[in-house]
Amino acid sequence: MNVISTKNLSKEYSSGSYSKDKILALNNFTFEVESGEIFGILGPNGAGKTTLIKILLGITHRTNGEIKIFDKEISDDSYKFKIGYLPENHKFPNYLTGEQVLFYFGKLSGMNDADVKKKTTEYLNLVEMEKWRKTKIKKYSKGMMQRLGLAQSMLNNPELIFLDEPTDGVDPIGRKEIRDVLNNLKSMGKTIFLNSHLLSEVELICDRIAILNKGTLVKSGRVEDITAVSDNFRFVTTETDEKVLNTLLTNYKTTIISNNEFVYNSLNPEEMNKMIDYLRENKILILSIVREKDSLENMFINLIESQN
Amino acid sequence: MIFLTLMFSTFREAIAKKIFLGFFAISTLIILIFLFLINVDSVEGMVDMMGSSGTEGIKQLVIGFEVAMINISYLLIITFCFVSVASFIPSMLEKGNIDLLLSKPVSRTKIILAKFSGGVLLIFLSLIYLIGFVWLILSLKSGYWNITFLYSIFWLTLSFAIIYSIIILVGLISQSTVLSIIVSLFIVFIVCPILAVREEVIFSIVSNSTAQFILNFFYYILPKPSDINKITTNIITGEAVNSYMPVYTSVLFMLAMLSLSILYFKKKDY
Numbered sequence: 001m002n003v004i005s006t007k008n009l010s011k012e013y014s015s016g017s018y019s020k021d022k023i024l025a026l027n028n029f030t031f032e033v034e035s036g037e038i039f040g041i042l043g044p045n046g047a048g049k050t051t052l053i054k055i056l057l058g059i060t061h062r063t064n065g066e067i068k069i070f071d072k073e074i075s076d077d078s079y080k081f082k083i084g085y086l087p088e089n090h091k092f093p094n095y096l097t098g099e100q101v102l103f104y105f106g107k108l109s110g111m112n113d114a115d116v117k118k119k120t121t122e123y124l125n126l127v128e129m130e131k132w133r134k135t136k137i138k139k140y141s142k143g144m145m146q147r148l149g150l151a152q153s154m155l156n157n158p159e160l161i162f163l164d165e166p167t168d169g170v171d172p173i174g175r176k177e178i179r180d181v182l183n184n185l186k187s188m189g190k191t192i193f194l195n196s197h198l199l200s201e202v203e204l205i206c207d208r209i210a211i212l213n214k215g216t217l218v219k220s221g222r223v224e225d226i227t228a229v230s231d232n233f234r235f236v237t238t239e240t241d242e243k244v245l246n247t248l249l250t251n252y253k254t255t256i257i258s259n260n261e262f263v264y265n266s267l268n269p270e271e272m273n274k275m276i277d278y279l280r281e282n283k284i285l286i287l288s289i290v291r292e293k294d295s296l297e298n299m300f301i302n303l304i305e306s307q308n
Numbered sequence: 309m310i311f312l313t314l315m316f317s318t319f320r321e322a323i324a325k326k327i328f329l330g331f332f333a334i335s336t337l338i339i340l341i342f343l344f345l346i347n348v349d350s351v352e353g354m355v356d357m358m359g360s361s362g363t364e365g366i367k368q369l370v371i372g373f374e375v376a377m378i379n380i381s382y383l384l385i386i387t388f389c390f391v392s393v394a395s396f397i398p399s400m401l402e403k404g405n406i407d408l409l410l411s412k413p414v415s416r417t418k419i420i421l422a423k424f425s426g427g428v429l430l431i432f433l434s435l436i437y438l439i440g441f442v443w444l445i446l447s448l449k450s451g452y453w454n455i456t457f458l459y460s461i462f463w464l465t466l467s468f469a470i471i472y473s474i475i476i477l478v479g480l481i482s483q484s485t486v487l488s489i490i491v492s493l494f495i496v497f498i499v500c501p502i503l504a505v506r507e508e509v510i511f512s513i514v515s516n517s518t519a520q521f522i523l524n525f526f527y528y529i530l531p532k533p534s535d536i537n538k539i540t541t542n543i544i545t546g547e548a549v550n551s552y553m554p555v556y557t558s559v560l561f562m563l564a565m566l567s568l569s570i571l572y573f574k575k576k577d578y
Contacts, residue, residue, distance in 0.1 A: 059577075078413065
């Protein structure tokens with residue numbers, strides 16, 4: 001089931017208050033997010049990622065196109081009861097304490113007092129902020145604010161959570177903890193829509209991604225499909241002698257890395273199996289064969305550079 | 309429930325920004341000055357003198373105090389309240405704050421109405437404290453309990469609400485606290501008083517009928533807080549109120565400002 005689906009979604013902005021020139025922030029953007037997946041949106045600065053999130057949340061109005069969330073047009077606000085959101089550079093009222101922030105936004109999400117209190121303790125524990133709950137948030141660090149923001153986005157037990165740069169300002173250990181929280185949410189059947197500049201992070205946790213450039217969708221699909229662009233297979237074996245290495249080099253399309261590691265550079269399965277037979281004949285054990293992937297970061301940079 | 313949460317968040321903001329404390333301190337100071345005034349010998353003597361001329365004398369003295377109080381409160385509201393509530397809308401519109409607010413299941417209409425109601429309720433409660441205490445002190449001291457003085461809480465709140473509606477619209481459009489204050493003060497302290505005396509002063513200088521029509525036009529469409537203040541004074545003194553037109557037209561203006569604010573806020577991208 002699709003939790004989000006858009007069709008030909010477009011957004012035009014005026015380039016200035018008194019200008020008739022238009023900037024196309026989103027151009028006929030069509031995509032779908034399935035229930036229970038972590039979906040990542042990638043793109044360079046100004047690609048239209050935050051605009052897309054804001055349109056989906058009704059913060060910005062679309063110029064054209066269709067949007068369905070939970071299979072309904074987003075004409076009224078009722079779908080927002082089932083949504084959580086952590087904006088980029090969120091700003092909570094700084095005169096509140098951590099628990100007051102959660103109480104306020106929990107109430108705004110339509111929760112009753114008892115539920116808010118119960119969930120506040122639960123989620124502050126989850127993001128390891130329990131001991132800071134009575135402290136005014138003006139004393140919080142950037143990382144603490146992100147953790148509190150994450151707790152806020154989960155408080156109303158939403159089915160769909162939008163996270164705009166959730167690990168911004170968080171140290172590596174904190175990032176790992178946030179990744180664990182997101183994976184935990186996924187295992188609970190929640191759908192997560194993630195915008196992050198940290199491509200390695202996206203690669204680690206997202207099931208599917210969409211890449212936006214200048215408001216246009218340039219690529220989308222499962223992370224492993226998008227990054228599996230290489231014809232190279234990395235073999236790790238037991239120690240091989242000079243003769244075997246020479247044969248691999250001359251008879252098969254290989255690149256020797258060391259006497260127990262080489263890369264086979266072809267997609268020809270018959271030839272690869274012939275080579276495996278040859279290794280076995282020479283009593284060489286294959287320890288692992290891994291199809292080499294282009295990293296998401298390399299793929300992303302190449303794609304955007306070719307587009308520009 | 310969500311509406312009430314939003315409305316009371318205005319209170320919390322006012323408390324955090326020491327607005328409530330400021331109003332409470334100023335009001336307490338005024339109350340203490342009143343307490344001091346009516347206990348000084350000369351005033352006590354005046355009360356005794358007025359008392360000797362019958363209850364009518366006491367009544368006149370109390371009403372005189374109450375009218376002075378209305379004028380002080382009116383000025384207090386205009387100056388203090390403008391400055392204190394003008395930041396409510398611009399701070400709500402700050403990036404990172406408005407995004408989160410609009411992602412919640414609450415309509416933009418309700419957000420504006422909650423902010424408006426919260427501000428008005430804040431001033432209403434502050435005025436209950438100020439006017440209520442002054443009324444109590446005067447009544448206990450004089451023995452004359454003029455209930456109509458308490459009606460001024462409603463009239464002063466109405467004056468504030470009308471002006472607050474301008475602050476909200478300007479705040480939404482400009483996202484600037486300073487501009488909200490300047491525009492509102494300009495309308496209330498310069499434009500409205502000039503238009504209020506157009507017949508007595510301006511028309512004696514300007515005889516052009518088109519210019520007179522334009523001035524009359526602006527007089528009728530713009531709010532008339534000083535006229536409402538006069539109506540309040542008339543009610544307290546027991547004088548006849550010739551027309552409630554300033555109230556009707558000002559309320560219509562306030563509704564128009566709120567409607568425009570809601571319309572603008574609904575269409576705006578954040």
